[in-house]
Amino acid sequence: MGDEVKLYGVDGSPFVCRVKIALNLKQVKYDFYVEDLSNKSADLLKYNPAHKKIPVLVHNENPISESLVIVEYIDEAWKGVPILPHDAYEKAQVRFWAKFNEDKCIPALFKAIGSHGSEEAVAEAHEQLQFLENELNVKGGKFFGGDNVNLVDISASFIAFWLGAAEEALGIKVLAKDKFPKLTEWCGNYINCQPVKESLPAREILVAFFKKRFGGN
Structure with missing residues (x-):
């Protein structure tokens, strides 16, 4: 069974875009769920109860929040072009x-x-x-x-x-x-x-x- 990757966000957000770029760099397939920020989904509130904010990445039902934290996670979770140096x-x-x-x-x-x-x-x-x-x-x-x-x-x-x-x-x-x-x-x-x-x-x-x-x- 392959990875299940979901991204919760909105299209115009620069912070959501950071995550999309990292996923594309690593050639990771994902499902994008568009949030209505005036009426946040039950999933968003469940996956990010502390901040109730986008973006949220859910990898095999494990949620990760905060765009730069997510980008670092993507770098460590998937092989391919490194986003952070090793040194x-x-x-x-x-x-x-x-x-x-x-x-x-x-x-x-x-x-x-x-x-x-x-x-x-x-x-x-x-x-x-x-x-x-x-x-x-x-x-x-x-x-x-x-x-x-x-x-x-x-x-x-x-x-x-x-x-x-x-x-x-x-x-x-x-x-x-x-x-x-x-x-x-x-x-x-x-x-x-x-x-x-x-x-x-x-x-x-x-x-x-x-x-x-x-x-x-």
Whole structure:
């Protein structure tokens, strides 16, 4: 009997998308269950009673929550292209940058979007993005993982795809090519990588979402 893999989430979520990308990288077949977040399913409440949030991965009836935790689980549970390095120090570095994206960079970008690109909020976002720009300059590859997508790339999915949709919806610019050439190049490489491309929602849906949520110019 093969693995039974279920993913609970919504299509437009960058956090659910992280999990889809990891599953696609490992070529894992799964069933996707779309949640109505205003009326959460009994399964979601059963599998993630602590947070009652998406995404939730259920592997042979064992539930795992929190997107980056799920991605690490997928890396360990299935063979194929590694998402985290084996070396202990390199693994710690990758986890550090993934957590940086989660705790510092993405909240700063949300603030910049929510303020319709206010000078102060954009300056704060630029400060965080500069760390990623520097890291890519040091790495020198197509991705944060060098020639292959790794946990840092996956954690930065919001920057690669969702940010551009928000910029279009609101008529603002946060990630300017002249200021962040490596990061802009990375965005293109990442969203055109086949396992990533297959996992992304339709851009027009995201543009419409950001217009509705924040009000376009």
